[in-house]
Amino acid sequence: MAAQTEESDTAREQTKAEQDVDQVRQRAARDQQRLDSGAVTSPKDLENLQKEIVSLAKRQGDLEDVVLEVMERREAAQERVAELTERVGSVQAKIDDANSRRDAACQEIDGEAATVTKDREVVAGSVPADLLKLYDKLRAQQGGIGAAKLYQRTCQGCRQELSITDVNEIRKAAPDTVVRCENCGRILVRTSESGL
Numbered sequence: 001m002a003a004q005t006e007e008s009d010t011a012r013e014q015t016k017a018e019q020d021v022d023q024v025r026q027r028a029a030r031d032q033q034r035l036d037s038g039a040v041t042s043p044k045d046l047e048n049l050q051k052e053i054v055s056l057a058k059r060q061g062d063l064e065d066v067v068l069e070v071m072e073r074r075e076a077a078q079e080r081v082a083e084l085t086e087r088v089g090s091v092q093a094k095i096d097d098a099n100s101r102r103d104a105a106c107q108e109i110d111g112e113a114a115t116v117t118k119d120r121e122v123v124a125g126s127v128p129a130d131l132l133k134l135y136d137k138l139r140a141q142q143g144g145i146g147a148a149k150l151y152q153r154t155c156q157g158c159r160q161e162l163s164i165t166d167v168n169e170i171r172k173a174a175p176d177t178v179v180r181c182e183n184c185g186r187i188l189v190r191t192s193e194s195g196l
Contacts, residue, residue, distance in 0.1 A: 003080045010074035017067045024063060028056040131178060138186055147187040152195040158184035171196045 031053050040046050124132055139146030148157030153167050160183040162170070170179045170188065179188045190196065 003077060003084050007074065007077035007081050010070055010077050014067065014070045014074055017063060017070050021060060021063045021067060024056055024060045028053055028060065031056065134178070135187060142184065142186055145186065147189055148181065148184075150181075150188040150190050150194040150196075152193065155181040155184060155186065155188060157181060157186040160184070167196065170194075 031049055034040055035046070035049050035053065040049055127135075135146040137146070142157065145157055148155050150156070150162075150170070154161045158181060160181070162182065166182050170190070173179055175190075179190070180186065181188055
């Protein structure tokens with residue numbers, strides 16, 4: 001935006017400078033025409049007219065230098081606008097690509113979530129109602145994780161190693177007994193890697 005503003009400002013400045021040059025040219029042309037027509041006969045008026053034409057020629061040269069300087073600045077501003085526009089286009093292409101990949105990933109995640117939800121409903125149907133109720137309650141309390149794997153005497157939910165007393169109690173419990181972590185309260189899932 002700043003580069004575009006600079007470019008439009010220099011365009012206006014160039015237009016004004018060119019108009020100033022045109023006005024000086026027109027006035028010089030009128031004076032030269034008066035001089036050439038012979039309408040001015042007074043020597044003093046002729047001398048003043050000639051001085052004015054010389055003065056206007058100098059003024060025109062100065063204004064043309066201003067126009068050239070403004071044109072150079074405008075050209076630099078146009079190059080900057082073109083460069084930045086190209087960079088914006090490149091960044092926008094990257095944004096579009098990232099958005100496209102994000103949307104594709106979201107669709108994939110949504111598909112997986114739907115599949116997992118269906119699978120969960122099937123499994124939840126085979127779990128006793130009181131155990132499912134406990135699991136859902138713990139899941140709500142524990143940030144979405146109601147059960148955790150017991151791995152080498154460590155609860156994978158809270159990452160705390162269980163005390164020897166707790167490990168011995170779990171070891172003595174029947175395989176279908178629901179055991180919970182004494183630290184976080186999550187249901188512990190026992191496997192061959194539990195270290196029991």
